[in-house]
Amino acid sequence: MKFFIDTADLGEIRDLAATGLVDGVTTNPSLVAKTGRKFLDVVKEICAVVAGPVSAEVTATDHATMLKEGRKLAKLAKNVTVKVPLTPDGLKTCRALATEGTMVNVTLCFSAAQAILAAKAGASFISPFVGRLDDVASDGMALIRDICLIYRQYPTFKTEVLVASIRHPMHVVEAARVGAHVSTMPPNVLKQMYNHPLTDKGLAAFLADWQKTGQSILDA
Numbered sequence: 001m002k003f004f005i006d007t008a009d010l011g012e013i014r015d016l017a018a019t020g021l022v023d024g025v026t027t028n029p030s031l032v033a034k035t036g037r038k039f040l041d042v043v044k045e046i047c048a049v050v051a052g053p054v055s056a057e058v059t060a061t062d063h064a065t066m067l068k069e070g071r072k073l074a075k076l077a078k079n080v081t082v083k084v085p086l087t088p089d090g091l092k093t094c095r096a097l098a099t100e101g102t103m104v105n106v107t108l109c110f111s112a113a114q115a116i117l118a119a120k121a122g123a124s125f126i127s128p129f130v131g132r133l134d135d136v137a138s139d140g141m142a143l144i145r146d147i148c149l150i151y152r153q154y155p156t157f158k159t160e161v162l163v164a165s166i167r168h169p170m171h172v173v174e175a176a177r178v179g180a181h182v183s184t185m186p187p188n189v190l191k192q193m194y195n196h197p198l199t200d201k202g203l204a205a206f207l208a209d210w211q212k213t214g215q216s217i218l219d220a
Contacts (some may be wrong), residue, residue, distance in 0.1 A: 001176045004184035008032045008042050012187040013049055024052035026184040029059055040076065047077035055105045057083035066093040074102045081105045081124060086114050091121040098122030112146040119159040131165035145178045169193045
């Protein structure tokens with residue numbers, strides 16, 4: 001499974017990219033707005049830090065303007081993935097950009113039917129929002145299972161399932177269990193994946209025992 005980071009914070013991206021665990025980045029207008037910086041500048045910098053796909057979202061809602069915005073974003077860097085909403089105009093834009101060789105991430109997916117449309121439109125990624133479905137008493141992970149099952153039936157579908165709106169590590173684990181291609185998560189969720197109380201307890205015991213020996217590996 002690939003790990004994308006869902007943020008526009010360059011400090012967080014640089015820190016996590018240094019671990020070698022980050023395969024890409026997803027952003028949206030809300031995340032970029034938090035930086036207080038110019039959108040295009042932020043996208044360019046992220047693309048320079050991370051070699052993998054970097055999703056940058058259009059802000060228009062009509063096909064003609066979305067296409068213009070998407071083409072402009074695609075010129076920023078080779079690893080830009082244009083993010084479009086799962087609407088009729090968004091899918092029309094997806095088809096046009098995909099035909100031109102641009103990676104496209106179709107976002108705001110909340111049903112398997114929508115995911116089928118995105119795959120047929122040539123999306124590189126489909127972004128189902130598990131956390132937001134959970135918020136309205138729906139089973140977000142059930143949607144991921146359905147989409148993965150459907151996509152496996154059709155080898156001609158090249159769209160990768162990019163699990164979005166991840167709230168905690170178990171969302172990542174469940175997504176991996178059903179075979180989703182990508183999980184995009186806030187930095188804090190990736191950091192939480194390191195944690196387990198038994199790891200902390202075991203390390204503390206090992207260090208205490210080593211200290212009693214009075215030895216140092218570096219001084220040997």
